[in-house]
Amino acid sequence: MSTANKSHSQGFLHPIARMSSTLLMGAAFGLGIASGVAAEPKKVSIGYSPILDSVTAFIAKDKGFFAKHNIDATLTLVTLNSNIPAAIMSKSLDLGSVSTTVLIQAVDGGLDMQVVQGATMLPNKNALMAYVTRSDVPFAGVKSLEGKKVSMPGIGASVDILFQKWLSDQGADPKKVNYIELSSSQATDALRAKSVEGSVIVEPFLTRASQSGIGQIVYRLTDGLPGPTLAISYIAERGWIEKNKDTLGDVKAALLDATEYAKANPAEARALLTAYLKLPKEIVDVLPLPLYEEKVTPADVAFWVDAMKAQGRLSTTIDPAKLIAR
Known part of the structure; x- marks a missing residue:
């Protein structure tokens, strides 16, 4: 090969070599994403009270559903359910499982909070x-x-x-x-x-x-009500919800997985209630498990708003639809 031809060939091959090198590096980087280091788990603190309705959080933690959705969840016991909104506003908690009336009372008192996902309903007979x-x-x-x-x-x-x-x-x-x-x-x-x-x-x-x-x-206390009534929901402060939509989506997905697991594995749900609530197995084994429901509608909240209004407990006008995060 002549010197001229050799120089021409080298000049032609160099860009291809550089392109191949770039493609190989990109492929290696892509494989690193697919099989390499996962994103850092998102830390979330969730408050609960010593009641059966908290079982979905226990399951999500113990059975790995939080981890599956890349959530590093800390579960914190709050003995009185009514103290959970204040703990959320003080940043001690990110979310909490509370009764609907506790949420309404907190909002009536000026706290900007919303339901992010339902947990349980009260049956209209044999209530817990x-x-x-x-x-x-x-x-x-x-x-x-x-x-x-x-x-x-x-x-x-x-x-x-x-x-x-x-x-x-x-x-x-x-x-x-x-x-x-x-x-x-x-x-x-x-x-x-x-x-x-x-x-x-x-x-x-x-x-x-x-x-x-x-x-x-x-x-x-629910005997004679027309139908199942919203009991416990997971709530958070509106500002936190808006700033953490991706994290919240993963938390909700984990809790939904836990709900389905609880329905399919009642014995496992009871075992976790025994462990987390420190109760004798013979007591937990005869307890009726909660009526699970992750969806919350304005009508669910309106029942409680109307009851509290009739008892003179509200000082402001509460719009049930605005208490549910979208």
Whole structure:
């Protein structure tokens, strides 16, 4: 080959070599993305109360659904459900599972919060919450509760609203009952110590109180309602929702996976309730599991808004549709 031809060939091949090198580097980079280091997990703190409705969070954590969706979730116990909104606003929590009435009360008080996903509904029979009278205090109708001390696991919570609705519907004056705020886990001790005449108790502690002989179930608080009623939802502050849509989408996907798992594996759900809530297996095994529902509609929220308005608990006008994140 002549010198001229050799130089021409080298000049022609160099760009191809450079192009091949670039393509190979790109391919290697692409393989690195496909099989290499995953993105850093997104840290999220979720608050829950010691109630059965928190089981989807337990499952998502324990069964790896949070990890599957690249979420590093910290679950934090908040004994009183009504304290969760304040913890969210103080940045101690990112999300929390709360009763609908706690959310409405927080918004009525000026906190900018929304439902991001539903968790459970209250069935209209055999509810997981009930009024329990002390065994040595016979129940003589709702009027007999006037003047008595009743423990309540969250003033302003759904159990409080439903209890007072029951009293009003039956002709008693809810304002004449003396309320003491105690978690359901403390209710049996309060009954035993005779510091209250009755208690509103939520599972898993309701069955324990009944089986202990310390108290007797008088009325399950959703008996007679027209249908299932929204119980617990996951909520967050609106600003956090808007700034963390991708993270929130992954959290919701994990919780949805957990919900489907709970429906398909009730024994596993019970085992996690035993572990997280520190309850005897024999108690958890006989408890009815929650009625799961991830979707929340304005009508679900409106039921509670109307009930709270009727009880004079709201100082502002609440639009149920605006309490649901889109």
